[in-house]
Amino acid sequence: MTRTRNIAILGATGSIGRSTLDVAARHPNRYRIVALTACRKVEELADLCSRHGAAYACIADVSLAPALERQLKALGAPTKVLAGAAGLLEVATLPEVDCVMAAIVGGAGLASTLAAARAGKKLLLANKEALVMAGPVFMETVRRHGSVLLPIDSEHNAVFQCLPPAFLAANFDNAGIRRILLTGSGGPFRSRARSDLRHVTPEEACAHPNWVMGKKISVDSATMMNKGLEVIEAHWLFGAKAHQIQVVVHPQSVIHSMVEYTDGSVIAQMGNPDMRTPIAQALAFPERIEAGVSSLDLFTTGSLTFEAPDFERFPALRLAYQALDENGTAPTILNAANEVAVAAFLERRLSFLHITAVIEETMQGIAATAMRSVEDVVAADSAARLRAAEIVRRLGAQVP
Ligand code: NAD
Ligand code: MG
Numbered sequence: 001m002t003r004t005r006n007i008a009i010l011g012a013t014g015s016i017g018r019s020t021l022d023v024a025a026r027h028p029n030r031y032r033i034v035a036l037t038a039c040r041k042v043e044e045l046a047d048l049c050s051r052h053g054a055a056y057a058c059i060a061d062v063s064l065a066p067a068l069e070r071q072l073k074a075l076g077a078p079t080k081v082l083a084g085a086a087g088l089l090e091v092a093t094l095p096e097v098d099c100v101m102a103a104i105v106g107g108a109g110l111a112s113t114l115a116a117a118r119a120g121k122k123l124l125l126a127n128k129e130a131l132v133m134a135g136p137v138f139m140e141t142v143r144r145h146g147s148v149l150l151p152i153d154s155e156h157n158a159v160f161q162c163l164p165p166a167f168l169a170a171n172f173d174n175a176g177i178r179r180i181l182l183t184g185s186g187g188p189f190r191s192r193a194r195s196d197l198r199h200v201t202p203e204e205a206c207a208h209p210n211w212v213m214g215k216k217i218s219v220d221s222a223t224m225m226n227k228g229l230e231v232i233e234a235h236w237l238f239g240a241k242a243h244q245i246q247v248v249v250h251p252q253s254v255i256h257s258m259v260e261y262t263d264g265s266v267i268a269q270m271g272n273p274d275m276r277t278p279i280a281q282a283l284a285f286p287e288r289i290e291a292g293v294s295s296l297d298l299f300t301t302g303s304l305t306f307e308a309p310d311f312e313r314f315p316a317l318r319l320a321y322q323a324l325d326e327n328g329t330a331p332t333i334l335n336a337a338n339e340v341a342v343a344a345f346l347e348r349r350l351s352f353l354h355i356t357a358v359i360e361e362t363m364q365g366i367a368a369t370a371m372r373s374v375e376d377v378v379a380a381d382s383a384a385r386l387r388a389a390e391i392v393r394r395l396g397a398q399v400p
Pocket of ligand 2: 153155
């Protein structure tokens with residue numbers, strides 16, 4: 001008999017949050033939902049808490065706490081309401097919680113994700129920005145507090161599945177591994193000329209060919225910054241150096257990534273593109289559970305194709321490798337500028353091609369420094385956001 005695990009989901013109303021609830025609800029004897037959080041969606045959060053019997057609900061926007069109280073009361077749910085940054089930290093560190101799903105989008109998830117690691121929780125990491133912006137500090141926190149970190153990002157989860165057991169944070173070079181082959185669909189604009197992308201709208205950028213995801217990661221996929229962030233994520237998760245991480249464009253999204261060994265073996269993890277697979281793998285690890293994902297039909301899939309990434313058409317990839325190379329707070333600066341630029345694009349204050357222009361100029365304008373503490377991360381993040389916002393204001397005047 002497996003013991004029931006108590007789960008908290010940071011970012012429960014999002015795409016990953018909902019997929020996590022879907023998987024957990026298939027196994028009521030294994031998983032109990034203890035706490036759920038959202039940014040502003042009061043009704044959705046109350047509804048999820050009522051349906052999944054959560055003991056705690058946290059709304060990040062403090063002003064919405066009374067509305068959440070009312071909504072839960074109307075539903076007859078006995079859920080306790082928490083709010084704001086302090087509420088998120090409380091959810092991440094609740095003594096009765098075994099496992100925290102970190103699925104807030106962007107740097108807003110850093111503090112609560114780190115708090116879960118510090119509390120020694122089993123940490124399922126979807127919030128890649130937290131790891132990208134705080135790399136060494138994040139990994140040191142995980143190590144020092146004995147947190148078990150499992151990747152949810154489909155590529156990193158695939159790599160994890162292709163590695164020797166319990167490899168995370170082990171020595172890449174001594175394990176007979178040559179390189180990681182990180183696959184990516186190439187996004188909705190894979191075969192479009194760069195000049196063709198000038199007038200792209202948020203709706204077009206968010207229409208991903210294979211995955212349904214939140215808006216920010218959808219835009220990141222369209223610029224290929226998502227793959228860039230994932231290269232940095234792979235560096236920290238697996239201890240791989242930049243030259244040991246090869247991006248492979250694979251439009252069908254059937255192979256979710258591969259590991260190549262020194263003897264020439266290449267091991268791939270395959271499956272239908274459905275985030276419930278990595279979520280279930282991490283939730284149940286080292287066991288396997290039903291995730292609600294249909295069988296991969298290889299006859300319908302037909303052929304799998306592969307292309308080299310184009311660093312000219314997708315400069316975000318080049319900038320991410322550059323940030324990894326510069327080290328220190330360079331990835332923090334890259335991530336912050338990207339978040340500011342993507343938000344501006346989604347609000348139609350910046351054109352699509354200017355997203356990477358903002359990132360490049362921010363990286364040129366702010367010198368990366370050593371990263372020793374969370375304070376170093378927060379300082380670099382704030383400075384980069386201010387600088388990026390200035391650049392957005394200047395370039396935004398030229399939105400077509
Ligand atoms: P989403 O936009 O669908 O959901 C984001 C969640 O975060 C929501 O619950 C929202 O309420 C919460 N949130 C947003 N801003 C917040 C703030 N300031 N404070 C507190 N909470 C806030 O995003 P998503 O697609 O589910 O992605 C979540 C994370 O998972 C991202 O880091 C993304 O890169 C990563 N990820 C997503 C997918 C996917 O398929 N969706 C795949 C791999 C990795
Ligand atoms: Mg991914």
